[in-house]
Amino acid sequence: MQASPLNEPRRGRPTRGDSASIPVTVRLTPEERDAVVARGWQEGLVLSEAIRTALLSWVSSPPGKTRSTPDDA
Structure with missing residues (x-):
């Protein structure tokens, strides 16, 4: 019996839903x-889960x- 593509292990990061996730770069201070x-x-x-x-x-x-920054003080 030949393995189907659905049973083969996947490479890379696990998916987050039905479609591909879009990476977003965010700049944060230390x-x-x-x-x-x-x-x-x-x-x-x-970190990525906390940001999401x-x-x-x-x-x-x-x-x-909802905006709270040091400049608001």
């Missing part, structure tokens, strides 16, 4: 990255006073 890594570690998330979680939280919240 402090921003450290804060995301620390929060992700507390919740058992790697934060983005999903932001886009699912009502528009308005």
Whole structure:
């Protein structure tokens, strides 16, 4: 019996749904990255999962006073 392509192990990163994911580059300061890594570690998330979680939280919240940067102080 010959193995079908569906049964063959896949190479590369695991998929995130039915379609291919699109890589996005984000520039963070060392402090921003450290804060995301620390929060992700507390919740058992790697950096990319923590960033996706934060983005999903932001886009699912009502528009308005969600921006918080040192310049806002």
